[in-house]
Amino acid sequence: MLVIKNLDKIYKGTDKGIRDISINVEAGDIYAFIGHNGAGKTTLLKSITGIHEFDSGEVVIDGINIKDNPMEVKRRIAYIPDNPDIYEFMTGIQYLQFVADIYNVSAAEREQKITEYADKFEITSSFGDLISSYSHGMKQKLVIISALLHSPKLLIMDEPFVGLDPKAAFILKEIMREMTEQGSAIFFSTHVLEVAEKLCNKVAIIKSGKLLASGMMSEVVKDGESLEELFMESV
Amino acid sequence: MNIRTLIKMELINFLGINELRHVKDPAVKKQKGFLFGVLLVLYLFLAGYVVMQSVLLGKIGATKYIPVLYFVLAGMINLAVGIYRAKAAIYRESDLEMVSALPIDGKSIVASRVFRMYFDNLIVGLAVIIPSMIVYGIKIGCGVLFYISILPVCIVSPILPTAIAAWVGIIFAAIIARNRHKVLTEVILVLVVVIGSFAVSGIISSKAGVGTVSSLAERKELNEEINAELSRMISEKMVSFENAFPPVKIVGEMLTNTDFAELAVYALISLAVIILTSLIIGKYFFSISRRLFVTEAHRDYSISELKKESVMKALIKKEASRYFSSGIYVSNTIVGPVMAVVFAVALGFVDIDKIVKSAGELPIDMKFENAIPYILALVFCVMTLTASSVSIEGKNWWIVRTMPLSAKDILGAKILFNLIFVAPFYALMEIILLFTVNAGPLERLWLILVPGLAILYSVLLGMMCNLKFPKFNWENETEVVKQGAATGLSMLGVLPLILFAGGAAVITGSAHHLLSVGYIVVMSTICWVFYSKISRFDIQKLD
Numbered sequence: 139m140l141v142i143k144n145l146d147k148i149y150k151g152t153d154k155g156i157r158d159i160s161i162n163v164e165a166g167d168i169y170a171f172i173g174h175n176g177a178g179k180t181t182l183l184k185s186i187t188g189i190h191e192f193d194s195g196e197v198v199i200d201g202i203n204i205k206d207n208p209m210e211v212k213r214r215i216a217y218i219p220d221n222p223d224i225y226e227f228m229t230g231i232q233y234l235q236f237v238a239d240i241y242n243v244s245a246a247e248r249e250q251k252i253t254e255y256a257d258k259f260e261i262t263s264s265f266g267d268l269i270s271s272y273s274h275g276m277k278q279k280l281v282i283i284s285a286l287l288h289s290p291k292l293l294i295m296d297e298p299f300v301g302l303d304p305k306a307a308f309i310l311k312e313i314m315r316e317m318t319e320q321g322s323a324i325f326f327s328t329h330v331l332e333v334a335e336k337l338c339n340k341v342a343i344i345k346s347g348k349l350l351a352s353g354m355m356s357e358v359v360k361d362g363e364s365l366e367e368l369f370m371e372s373v
Numbered sequence: 374m375n376i377r378t379l380i381k382m383e384l385i386n387f388l389g390i391n392e393l394r395h396v397k398d399p400a401v402k403k404q405k406g407f408l409f410g411v412l413l414v415l416y417l418f419l420a421g422y423v424v425m426q427s428v429l430l431g432k433i434g435a436t437k438y439i440p441v442l443y444f445v446l447a448g449m450i451n452l453a454v455g456i457y458r459a460k461a462a463i464y465r466e467s468d469l470e471m472v473s474a475l476p477i478d479g480k481s482i483v484a485s486r487v488f489r490m491y492f493d494n495l496i497v498g499l500a501v502i503i504p505s506m507i508v509y510g511i512k513i514g515c516g517v518l519f520y521i522s523i524l525p526v527c528i529v530s531p532i533l534p535t536a537i538a539a540w541v542g543i544i545f546a547a548i549i550a551r552n553r554h555k556v557l558t559e560v561i562l563v564l565v566v567v568i569g570s571f572a573v574s575g576i577i578s579s580k581a582g583v584g585t586v587s588s589l590a591e592r593k594e595l596n597e598e599i600n601a602e603l604s605r606m607i608s609e610k611m612v613s614f615e616n617a618f619p620p621v622k623i624v625g626e627m628l629t630n631t632d633f634a635e636l637a638v639y640a641l642i643s644l645a646v647i648i649l650t651s652l653i654i655g656k657y658f659f660s661i662s663r664r665l666f667v668t669e670a671h672r673d674y675s676i677s678e679l680k681k682e683s684v685m686k687a688l689i690k691k692e693a694s695r696y697f698s699s700g701i702y703v704s705n706t707i708v709g710p711v712m713a714v715v716f717a718v719a720l721g722f723v724d725i726d727k728i729v730k731s732a733g734e735l736p737i738d739m740k741f742e743n744a745i746p747y748i749l750a751l752v753f754c755v756m757t758l759t760a761s762s763v764s765i766e767g768k769n770w771w772i773v774r775t776m777p778l779s780a781k782d783i784l785g786a787k788i789l790f791n792l793i794f795v796a797p798f799y800a801l802m803e804i805i806l807l808f809t810v811n812a813g814p815l816e817r818l819w820l821i822l823v824p825g826l827a828i829l830y831s832v833l834l835g836m837m838c839n840l841k842f843p844k845f846n847w848e849n850e851t852e853v854v855k856q857g858a859a860t861g862l863s864m865l866g867v868l869p870l871i872l873f874a875g876g877a878a879v880i881t882g883s884a885h886h887l888l889s890v891g892y893i894v895v896m897s898t899i900c901w902v903f904y905s906k907i908s909r910f911d912i913q914k915l916d
Contacts, residue, residue, distance in 0.1 A: 149398065150397070150398040150399060150400060150401075151396075151398045151402070152397045184771075187774075187775045188774060188775060189775060191914075209777045209779065210777070212775060212776060212777040213777040217775040221768070223767075223769055223771070224772065225691065225695070225769055226698075227695055227698030227699075228691075228694055230674075231676070231679075232694070235679060235680075235682075236687050236690070236691055237776075238679075239681060239682050239683070239684060239686070239687035240684055240687055240688075240776050240777070241776070241777070242684070244681060245678075245679055245680055245681045248679055249676065249678070249679045252676060252679070253676050256676070262674065262676060263672045263673055263674055264670070265674040265676070266672075266674030267668075267671060267674070268668050268669075271668040271670035
């Protein structure tokens with residue numbers, strides 16, 4: 139679903155960025171991407187979603203090279219950033235309608251999905267209010283709902299559990315499992331290592347822009363060791 | 374101690390210097406350096422222009438009025454700019470939470486922000502007062518004490534205008550805070566101030582009228598008789614101005630007599646006013662801020678039937694929501710179209726040629742009536758939405774970047790919205806012109822085509838400038854809407870219109886129609902080139 143080959147992205151005038159990253163995410167994977175602050179997690183995620191231009195390497199999503207056909211790639215993915223900076227001048231429902239229109243989601247489908255996810259996250263009643271009146275967690279929930287409207291094949295998330303209450307975090311995990319059971323893939327960065335260990339079947343660890351380890355959770359994390367212990371040893 | 378720290382924070386990124394120092398990307402550093410250089414050149418041009426005008430005033434025998442004229446001019450510039458910026462400068466949503474949580478009182482916060490306003494005014498004042506005073510000093514043969522007094526005069530001059538502007542800021546903020554429809558209230562207040570300023574300056578000009586005298590001197594051959602006549606006219610106007618506004622006389626005497634005692638008294642009074650202003654505004658700072666930036670929440674929505682719309686309609690609706698949610702954005706960009714409509718109405722009551730000729734005989738035969746289409750075009754194009762429509766995306770830019778949208782979709786929606794927004798004003802202006810301007814068929818055609826093409830030109834130019842100089846990491850909308858490099862550059866782009874206006878006024882007879890045809894050809898070509906570039910723009914470059 140997502141093939142990253144030898145990806146390089148260095149910020150001009152610095153030596154900061156990511157070097158020679160290669161990762162393979164298949165349909166059905168819940169793939170965690172972990173690393174210390176400033177390791178390059180967000181840089182990688184923004185490079186594969188088309189926000190940053192990368193210097194060299196290849197990103198292929200669902201068989202399409204992002205440089206050859208970025209529009210087609212973007213139709214298949216959804217991105218949830220670490221900070222839910224969304225249009226505060228819109229109401230919640232206006233924002234969801236906007237996203238649904240851009241992704242060409244039918245009226246019936248959007249109504250069904252918005253109702254379903256809004257009820258799960260218990261924020262339906264807030265949809266008529268301006269997003270500027272939302273708390274961080276409410277904005278995060280709204281962004282998550284907006285990302286799911288067009289049934290993306292690949293969901294890319296940057297620290298999605300930050301700001302979510304325990305119930306919302308539980309619901310998000312459920313949604314992630316359902317998506318992957320239906321053939322989608324999820325690639326996300328997180329600092330919550332317990333969640334990564336329980337939820338994910340694959341993991342990659344990055345340090346100072348370079349990949350330290352990647353692959354099946356059972357192979358990367360040895361028996362008798364926790365992901366946290368491995369992380370502390372590595373970084 | 375708090376105030377010093379706060380002032381340091383206010384000034385740390387003055388003119389983007391801190392960013393220029395610390396940014397690592399060489400391309401961004403070069404761009405910021407270029408913009409800084411442009412600002413410096415414009416600043417030197419302003420000083421040079423003041424020198425030129427002062428020398429000219431000296432030549433026509435009006436030397437003794439130079440100090441007071443430029444002192445007052447600097448004050449008026451400070452006041453106009455200060456009033457325009459005051460509310461946004463003092464009341465900022467972006468750091469309200471942070472300052473509310475810190476052990477700092479409202480008075481310190483306001484004092485630091487009012488100081489920032491003063492500092493900005495000081496910089497402008499230096500370019501106006503120093504050159505004019507030096508020219509005066511040389512002409513009169515002043516002693517060292519006069520030159521020593523120049524700096525204190527510069528330091529003192531912006532204080533009162535800053536205080537007055539700060540008062541306007543708090544009044545605006547207090548009125549807006551009490552109203553439910555905050556954006557609409559802000560727009561109405563700004564329009565009242567702008568239109569009111571034009572009206573007041575018109576009244577003052579008719580009473581004091583130090584208008585085109587110096588430019589007349591440029592056009593006519595300078596000889597003793599004309600100089601004496603011009604000097605007498607200026608003296609008469611200045612006397613009536615001083616009688617209307619006695620403080621002007623006091624300031625004039627203080628400057629020309631190099632009276633440090635009077636200067637000290639003036640400084641103390643100004644300081645007392647600005648300190649009192651800061652204390653009063655500071656007392657109500659948090660209460661007004663909270664009411665300004667509060668958002669109502671009802672939490673009573675239930676999902677009803679949802680409709681699907683096209684991608685372009687969704688994007689245009691988004692642009693409209695963005696635009697109308699920002700008082701600063703609306704108030705800055707609505708002035709041009711509103712003034713164009715007001716001007717169209719005014720044409721029914723005034724005869725432009727008569728007004729210009731009443732200032733004095735002109736060396737060549739000019740018909741200002743021919744320039745009306747270009748003047749209307751100029752007024753419309755002063756500030757376009759597109760000059761900041763990309764930058765104003767700010768931290769939301771990631772949204773459209775991750776969506777399946779082409780550059781043509783994203784930028785096209787912004788251009789379309791700008792055109793849709795000005796269309797009613799343009800249509801209203803044209804309908805009014807049918808009644809207020811007598812025009813033949815060709816003249817009527819130019820009245821329609823000239824402003825229409827200018828609008829398209831300015832919208833596309835604004836977009837080009839914003840794509841060249843985008844700014845996404847802003848904290849306050851003022852940074853991109855009022856102070857952005859793209860906004861400034863797009864305003865300079867109306868200069869060709871000024872040339873056409875001048876040409877139209879000068880060229881009479883049927884040749885003036887040829888000029889209009891030339892204008893249409895040139896502008897259409899430029900618009901086509903701009904549009905082609907925008908359609909093919911690689912949006913990946915905007916990181």
